Amino acid sequence: xxxxxxxxxxxxxxxxxxxxxVLNPATDEAxxxxxxxxxxxxxxxxxxxxxxxxxxxxxxxxxxxxxxxRFRELLIEARSELAELITLEHGKTLDDAAGEVMRAxxxxxxxTGGPALTQGATSxxxxxxxxxxxxxxxxxxxxxxxPFNFPVMMGLMMVSVSLAAGNTFVWKPSEQxxxxxxxxxxxxxxxxxxxxxxxxxxxxQEAAEQLIDDPRTQAVSFVGSSAAAKAVYAxxxxxxxxxxxxxxxxxHLVVMPDADLDVVADQLTSSAFGAAGQRCMAISxxxxxxxxAEPLLQRLAPRAEAVQLNAGHVPGTEVGPVVSRRAxxxxxxxxxxxxxxxxxxxxxxxxxQVPGFENGYFVGPxxxxxxxxxSPAYKQELFGPVLVVLRVDTLDEAIALIRNHRYGNGGSIFxxxxxxxxxxxxxxxxxxxxxxVAIPVPVAGYAVQGWKDSVFGDTGLNNASWSFYxxxxxxxxxxxxxxxxxxxxxPN
Ligand code: NAD
Numbered sequence: 001x002x003x004x005x006x007x008x009x010x011x012x013x014x015x016x017x018x019x020x021x022v023l024n025p026a027t028d029e030a031x032x033x034x035x036x037x038x039x040x041x042x043x044x045x046x047x048x049x050x051x052x053x054x055x056x057x058x059x060x061x062x063x064x065x066x067x068x069x070r071f072r073e074l075l076i077e078a079r080s081e082l083a084e085l086i087t088l089e090h091g092k093t094l095d096d097a098a099g100e101v102m103r104a105x106x107x108x109x110x111x112t113g114g115p116a117l118t119q120g121a122t123s124x125x126x127x128x129x130x131x132x133x134x135x136x137x138x139x140x141x142x143x144x145x146x147p148f149n150f151p152v153m154m155g156l157m158m159v160s161v162s163l164a165a166g167n168t169f170v171w172k173p174s175e176q177x178x179x180x181x182x183x184x185x186x187x188x189x190x191x192x193x194x195x196x197x198x199x200x201x202x203x204x205q206e207a208a209e210q211l212i213d214d215p216r217t218q219a220v221s222f223v224g225s226s227a228a229a230k231a232v233y234a235x236x237x238x239x240x241x242x243x244x245x246x247x248x249x250x251x252h253l254v255v256m257p258d259a260d261l262d263v264v265a266d267q268l269t270s271s272a273f274g275a276a277g278q279r280c281m282a283i284s285x286x287x288x289x290x291x292x293a294e295p296l297l298q299r300l301a302p303r304a305e306a307v308q309l310n311a312g313h314v315p316g317t318e319v320g321p322v323v324s325r326r327a328x329x330x331x332x333x334x335x336x337x338x339x340x341x342x343x344x345x346x347x348x349x350x351x352x353q354v355p356g357f358e359n360g361y362f363v364g365p366x367x368x369x370x371x372x373x374x375s376p377a378y379k380q381e382l383f384g385p386v387l388v389v390l391r392v393d394t395l396d397e398a399i400a401l402i403r404n405h406r407y408g409n410g411g412s413i414f415x416x417x418x419x420x421x422x423x424x425x426x427x428x429x430x431x432x433x434x435x436x437v438a439i440p441v442p443v444a445g446y447a448v449q450g451w452k453d454s455v456f457g458d459t460g461l462n463n464a465s466w467s468f469y470x471x472x473x474x475x476x477x478x479x480x481x482x483x484x485x486x487x488x489x490x491p492n
């Protein structure tokens with residue numbers, strides 16, 4: 001069986017320590033064993049990143065960009081291979097997995113612009129014959145801790161910009177689907193990345209904490225659940241280390257009375273159930289303003305019933321299993337409790353079995369309405385293919401639901417009413433908004449960044465992360481000699 005080892009100093013490293021099975025969510029069978037890092041392996045990864053840091057920081061910007069350009073081509077070539085690995089370990093469909101790789105490419109493309117995007121600024125005559133300039137230095141060793149749901153994209157969102165800015169990196173991917181991470185490290189080596197610039201260690205919370213606590217770590221990027229994000233942010237702060245930590249979500253989609261309900265039903269079906277609801281930007285709550293709730297449910301129900309639930313590698317599959325037995329049981333339990341508490345299941349495929357894959361962690365598309373806003377099915381992130389449909393009378397009430405929710409990752413509105421859009425844009429307390437778009441993930445030229453408990457820290461990923469992965473220096477220069485003393489602190 002395949003063993004997923006660590007990648008340290010440009011080579012696979014085995015510690016032979018604490019091997020854990022990587023399970024295929026469609027079959028519950030082990031498809032690999034992953035080595036959990038011991039303290040020595042984590043330390044060696046940071047040693048390697050430290051040893052490579054000075055040389056990589058001095059490597060010209062254009063040479064760093066060339067590595068990224070070569071990596072970009074290799075990533076495209078490896079697209080199918082990576083998609084197969086993702087499907088095997090994560091469970092999403094092959095088509096969705098290939099889409100993830102192409103979304104990751106967007107971050108690599110952005111990072112190839114490093115020579116232009118790491119410019120400082122210069123101002124002449126900021127005082128008498130005085131110039132001031134700012135320059136951006138790499139911060140040094142960066143750490144990235146990533147979730148299971150985008151095993152390629154999340155890592156590359158961090159690694160690409162960080163490397164382009166001249167840093168070295170230690171990546172701890174999710175222990176649930178670690179296979180793609182080391183393949184990416186191999187591709188980077190093939191692209192000419194010097195050994196030690198990118199290292200990968202596998203592990204759980206303890207490995208992550210050792211990486212955060214190491215005094216040589218200069219920046220910590222984290223994506224995962226909010227509880228872990230908050231803990232990581234606090235831990236990094238305690239160590240005096242900058243951190244950006246992205247957490248969970250409960251994204252609302254507001255349906256205005258003028259919205260085309262067939263379009264909304266199609267978009268909601270794709271957004272809520274695609275990737276088995278395991279996207280941080282999936283819509284999990286539809287808020288219907290006015291009288292359209294029943295007609296919308298009438299359109300949603302047949303669509304949810306028709307979704308092809310099957311193993312991700314089977315042609316024609318639209319929704320695969322969720323990632324683990326634990327996730328499956330948690331989602332099924334929450335649905336059951338919501339129904340017991342008075343919610344109405346318009347469609348409930350939550351316990352559906354897939355012939356031929358009876359041991360898989362399947363949860364079929366489920367639509368709940370009349371869900372109390374105090375219930376866990378509304379308040380918590382389920383991270384499964386479950387859509388809650390709520391009814392309100394006004395846009396104000398819809399926005400109030402969003403404002404009162406603890407999460408603020410994304411949110412959408414479907415309407416052609418410009419005044420409603422304008423109010424939604426101004427008042428919705430989420431970081432990533434969609435107007436007639438149901439998965440409003442901004443392109444890499446902008447940022448991935450939520451609000452409220454969906455983020456801890458103040459810099460987004462992608463184009464917003466150049467400042468996170470660099471440290472500014474400000475230089476004040478005088479070009480005329482000035483003699484004589486002056487003990488005052490003069491304005492320029
Ligand atoms: P998770 O929090 O269980 O794990 C994420 C990563 O953190 C893993 O590598 C894990 O090993 C590590 N980890 C877990 N607990 C830790 C701790 N206390 N300290 C340090 N490291 C820890 O999350 P998951 O189940 O893998 O991923 C799903 C979550 O990620 C969902 O909540 C989803 O919304 C969120 N997510 C958010 C975004 C975003 O942009 N906000 C994007 C993708 C996923």
